Amino acid sequence: MLNLNKFCSLFIGLILSVVCALPLSARDINVRGTVTNIEGEPLFRVSIYNAGTNKLIGSTNEDGKYLVKIDSEGELLFTSLGYEECKAAVRGELTVDVVLRHSAVALEEVVVSAKRITDNVVPEPTDIEVKGNYFHIRTRVKIPKELFSTNARMIIQPGVYNVTREQMIFLEPLVFDGKEYAITQERMYDYDSGQDPLSRYVQVKSSSSRKDDLVGYSDSTYVENVNDDFRCDMMVSMENYNRVLYRDTFVIARGVVNPLRFLEYEIPGSAVKNENFFPQPEMQLRDTKGDVNLTFRVNKSDLNLADGDNREELNRLISRLHQVENDPNARLKSFSIAGTASPEGNYERNKQLAQKRMVSAMSLIVKELNESTRRQIDMHTTASVETWDRVVDLLRADSKIQEADAIQEIIDKYPDNPNRQSRNVVSLPFYRPLITSRYLPQLRRVSYELLFSQYRYLT
Numbered sequence: 001m002l003n004l005n006k007f008c009s010l011f012i013g014l015i016l017s018v019v020c021a022l023p024l025s026a027r028d029i030n031v032r033g034t035v036t037n038i039e040g041e042p043l044f045r046v047s048i049y050n051a052g053t054n055k056l057i058g059s060t061n062e063d064g065k066y067l068v069k070i071d072s073e074g075e076l077l078f079t080s081l082g083y084e085e086c087k088a089a090v091r092g093e094l095t096v097d098v099v100l101r102h103s104a105v106a107l108e109e110v111v112v113s114a115k116r117i118t119d120n121v122v123p124e125p126t127d128i129e130v131k132g133n134y135f136h137i138r139t140r141v142k143i144p145k146e147l148f149s150t151n152a153r154m155i156i157q158p159g160v161y162n163v164t165r166e167q168m169i170f171l172e173p174l175v176f177d178g179k180e181y182a183i184t185q186e187r188m189y190d191y192d193s194g195q196d197p198l199s200r201y202v203q204v205k206s207s208s209s210r211k212d213d214l215v216g217y218s219d220s221t222y223v224e225n226v227n228d229d230f231r232c233d234m235m236v237s238m239e240n241y242n243r244v245l246y247r248d249t250f251v252i253a254r255g256v257v258n259p260l261r262f263l264e265y266e267i268p269g270s271a272v273k274n275e276n277f278f279p280q281p282e283m284q285l286r287d288t289k290g291d292v293n294l295t296f297r298v299n300k301s302d303l304n305l306a307d308g309d310n311r312e313e314l315n316r317l318i319s320r321l322h323q324v325e326n327d328p329n330a331r332l333k334s335f336s337i338a339g340t341a342s343p344e345g346n347y348e349r350n351k352q353l354a355q356k357r358m359v360s361a362m363s364l365i366v367k368e369l370n371e372s373t374r375r376q377i378d379m380h381t382t383a384s385v386e387t388w389d390r391v392v393d394l395l396r397a398d399s400k401i402q403e404a405d406a407i408q409e410i411i412d413k414y415p416d417n418p419n420r421q422s423r424n425v426v427s428l429p430f431y432r433p434l435i436t437s438r439y440l441p442q443l444r445r446v447s448y449e450l451l452f453s454q455y456r457y458l459t
Contacts, residue, residue, distance in 0.1 A: 301356035354383035
């Protein structure tokens with residue numbers, strides 16, 4: 001039975017040692033920023049991925065701004081049609097701004113003449129017309145004759161985007177195949193066109209037109225939440241057998257047009273759903289200060305957590321650090337602790353001992369912080385020795401005027417020699433029964449200062 005208990009104790013101890021040795025994982029934080037092109041223009045609907053997991057975690061709004069949640073040591077991947085992909089390491093930063101560069105796309109049979117647009121599909125702006133719960137889209141798309149070739153496929157994909165709920169509803173696409181491309185598709189699918197998911201939308205252009213094609217488009221879709229904020233996007237892509245030749249995205253309608261909207265009227269107020277009116281969080285630099293009642297053994301620099309309230313006081317300080325560390329909208333910037341020693345004894349020795357004590361306390365605190373936090377935060381310790389003038393002030397505050405005058409006389413006699421002051425004060429008859437037990441403990445203290453940046457909504 002004793003051997004079994006001993007084995008269990010050793011096994012539990014081994015597990016605890018392994019768990020304690022494991023590094024703390026990085027925390028999740030809210031990263032925000034702005035995505036622009038090289039001209040400084042904000043980019044809308046840029047897809048943002050977690051580069052480590054290749055998972056879509058967000059997109060930019062109409063102002064090019066975004067807010068995503070990701071590991072503090074993760075990496076963001078920004079992608080958008082017409083722009084080169086861009087990766088950005090987070091490194092614990094709460095703000096990551098990105099500039100995307102235009103991607104070079106080779107176009108076939110494109111001729112630029114005068115000022116006429118020949119290398120872009122040009123959809124006409126339109127309105128989203130509401131009839132009941134149905135949204136109707138009617139527009140025309142101009143396809144320059146120089147842009148399309150017989151060995152290419154062009155896909156025009158409209159969609160109604162619910163800005164409020166961040167949902168896309170795709171409408172029926174327009175698909176145009178060049179004559180050569182259509183023949184190749186039939187051979188590739190062994191003349192079974194049903195294998196092509198776009199086959200029922202395909203229109204084959206038998207020959208190049210001498211004029212630009214002006215294609216009419218009309219479609220509708222059912223929408224449950226007609227009072228949400230909507231817009232209509234049109235995505236265009238052209239490809240040949242092995243690569244994408246052209247791609248672009250247009251916003252052809254913003255908001256909706258409801259001919260019978262005047263019949264709707266609600267007296268109570270409704271919640272604001274347009275994100276443009278939401279208050280934006282602002283970065284603030286904040287600090288926290290406080291004292292920690294730590295007790296060190298005489299002439300010892302190591303902090304013993306079993307003494308007094310050391311463990312409780314240290315846990316209180318660490319808990320305050322964790323509050324900031326676990327806030328996804330905050331980042332620790334600096335942390336410092338300062339120790340003050342009482343003036344009895346040798347001044348230099350007291351100062352060195354106070355410094356060692358602060359280093360010991362800091363090492364215990366650092367072990368409780370996340371590994372990524374330890375790399376980012378600026379930590380330092382300071383130490384000082386209190387003067388006998390402080391004892392004089394405490395005595396006078398307690399109306400012990402004679403004792404205060406006696407110590408003040410020694411200070412005035414040796415103003416620049418703290419060691420002589422200490423030796424003479426110790427020799428006073430009231431030193432041990434009064435000063436040692438009552439006043440010197442008030443001079444030994446540890447204070448901390450915490451500086452952190454935080455995004456907060458203004459009230």
